[in-house]
Amino acid sequence: MPDAPNRPVANLARMFERQVASNAGGESLNLDGVALSYHEVNRRANRLARLLARRGAGPEKIVALAFPRSAEMVVAVLAVAKTGAAFLPVDPEYPADRVEFMLSDARPLLVLTDQAAAGRLPGGPDRIAVDDPAVVAEVAQYSEDDLDVVTVSPDALAYVIYTSGSTGRPKGVAVTHRGLANLAVAKAERLALNRHSRVLQFASPSFDAFITELTATFESGATLVIPPQATLVGPVLEEVIAERGVTHVVLPPVAAASMSPAAVPGLECLVVAGEACSGDLVARWATAARMINAYGPTEATVCATMTQPLTGGATPPIGSAINGVTCYVLDDSLRMTAPGVRGELYLAGEGLARGYLGRSALTASRFVADPFAADGSRMYRTGDLVSMREDGALDFHGRTDDQIKLRGFRIELGEVESAVVSHPSVDQAVAVVREDAPDARRIVAYVLPAAGAAPTARELREHAAGFLPAHMVPAAFVPMDAFPLTPSGKLDRAALPAPAEGPAPAGRAPGNAEEELFCAIFSEMFEGAEVTAESNFFELGGDSMLAVTVIRKARRAGLSISPRSIIEQPTVEALAAIARQNKEKAQLSAPA
Structure with missing residues (x-):
């Protein structure tokens, strides 16, 4: 059980300060083996909070945070909370178009970032780089003591997370302090966290799983272990967990499946x-x-249900409601279904978000009146089909719409289709998830070219990558003369053909050690393919999960590339050039 008292607190700042008061010397963050105590992190956050307050941060204001996984990101989250403001995480690696939309839609007071990320951000709100010498000097002048307590309603805005949107643009979910506090207590209890626990920060700060990792850790006085900037899967993930003494992790199943318990x-x-x-x-x-x-959607503050510890080897349920959450399984007439009968899952209780930022109509359609409550409260329509067991646990049966979960990411296929169809050579597009080989789910886009056009898969992929995060870019593009239809005239998704495995393209032989390495990696992964320096990873059958394997194999050979490098430059020769440049930069920056 957590060492700290089990009670919801006003906000993340008060939660953290409570730990400082009782556990000041305890290890709060661990980054590259360097430990930062609760007291030290609190000092840094207090100084930064004073800078933010002088810039106007306060209740109902939004501060965007553009950092990778880092101690600076955690300090910034706490600093924002101490002012009473809300934070908006922004992934600096996202396409500029997506970041620009998020900033224009959320209209944050300012963007807090570092110098490395600042140069990649589009224009917009004022930005403050925390490692800028002038900012460092200003922050150092401020007091490191706790700020005067800012009165913040439990229903005030705590943070905004953007999720994939069916209209073609992401939507911001506005989450309250009430939901965050309820999440922290529930997670700390269910995971049996205490001050000796070490929780891995696996999730990118731009995904709400990061909120779970952060709040559960600080509610219980545990240590948050921040990993190096690497793709965490397989041996790399195993190494981080083992070497850093991680005791607790939250992972998508695909990442868990890449590890060995031994x-x-x-x-x-x-x-x-x-x-x-x-x-x-x-x-x-x-x-x-x-x-x-x-299980849980962003609209219910990350987590709504959890199982008891699992045993055996059967497909597990998604669990029962955590404390503070109510689950309803309803039919089309909003009547409760009997045990074992499928219905749509509705959620109510402490975790419900306010709704979608600036989208009142969408909010009203998804957050509806709770007919089972007498206090006028709401419930959230998840779109998930479930059935309830006799013991109250829920079994998941799919979606009522085109939203999918792929490798832990929530994706609206409509947003993928919008990105593809925005190419001038595309008239119509349909995106689906296919599993043409066991455990190899991937997004495939089917396109009807515009009259007289013949866009290549490479052109479409590069175009989509300019609008979508890497995990949403289709792995394959299939040109169509017409889409198959059902007898009623609707799109027949089941009749869409599997992507053809095309012949290996002709090309030159590898011309240097890096190209030879990537040719060898591709040949090993795509058995039977004739790989040349001009071979394209995706045209050979690759997808975002296999891209992780490429990154891991290259890393073992001493070469570094990123997932976005593979999306944007997927040929052997391009990846070899990027890896060679990264290696040269690393050698130049290494101490003499």
Whole structure:
């Protein structure tokens, strides 16, 4: 059980300061083996909060935070909370168009970032780089003592997270302090966290799983372990967990499946969330660690249900409601279904978000009056089909719409289609998720070219990558003369053909050591393919998950590339050039 008292608190700042008061010397953050105490992190956050307050930060104001996984990101989140303002995480690696939309839509007071990320951000609100010498000097002048308590309503805005939108643009979910506090207490209890626990920050700060990691850690006085800037999967993930003494992780099932329990003997608790968990995965992990399956949309403050520790090897349920949350399984007439009967899941209680930032009509359509409550409260329509077991646990049966979960990411296929169809050579586009090989789910886009046009898959991929995060860019593009239709005239998704495995393109032989390495990696991954220096990763059959394998294999050979490099420059020769440049930069920056 957590060492700290189990009670919701006003906001994240008060939660953290409570730990400082009782556990000042305890390890709050661990980054590259360097430990920062609760007291030290609090000092830094207090100084930065005073700078933000002087710039106008306060209740109902939004401050955008553009950092990678880092101590600076955590300090910035706490600093914003101390002013009473809300934070908006922005991934600096997102396409400029997407970042520009988020900033124009949320209209933050300012953007807090660092010098490395500042240069990649589009124009917009004022930005403050925390490592700018002038900013460092200003912050150093401020007091490190706690600020006067800012009165903040539990229903005030705590943070905004953008999720994929069916209209072609992401939508901002506005979450309150009430929901955040309820999440922190529920997670700390269910995960059995205490001051000796070490929680891995696996999630990117731009995804709400980061909120779970952060709040559960600070509610219980545990340590948040911030990993290096690497793709966390397979041996890399195992190494981080084992070497940094991580005891608790929250992972999408695909990441958990990439690890061996034997490689992480110190891991005490594994929470899987974000997509369906298989019985095989339960069988692998349930005897090695406390394994829990969790579920929840952003609109319900990350988590709404959790299982008890799993056993056996059957497909697990998504659990029952956490404290403070009510689950309804309703039919089309909003009547409760009987146990075992499928219905749509509606959520009510402490975790409900305010709604969608600046989108009152969309909010009204998804956050509806709760007919089972007498206090005029609301419930959220999830769009998820479930059935309830006799013991109250829920089984998941899919969606009522085109929203999907892929490798832990929530994706609206309508947004993918909008990005593809915005190419001038595309008339219509349909995006689907296919699994043409076991455990190889990927997004495939089918396109009707505009009259007289013949866009290549490479052109379409590069275009889509300019609007979508890497995990949303289709792995394959299939040109169509016409879309198949059902007898009623609707699109027949089941009749869409599998992407053809085209012949290996002709091309030159590898011309240097880096090209030889990537040719060898591609040949190993795509058996039977004739790989040349001009071979394209996606045309050979690659997708975003296989891209992680490329990154891992290249890393073992001493070469560094990023997921976005593969999306934007997927040929052997281009990746070799990027890896060579990264290697030369690393050698120049290394100490003599």
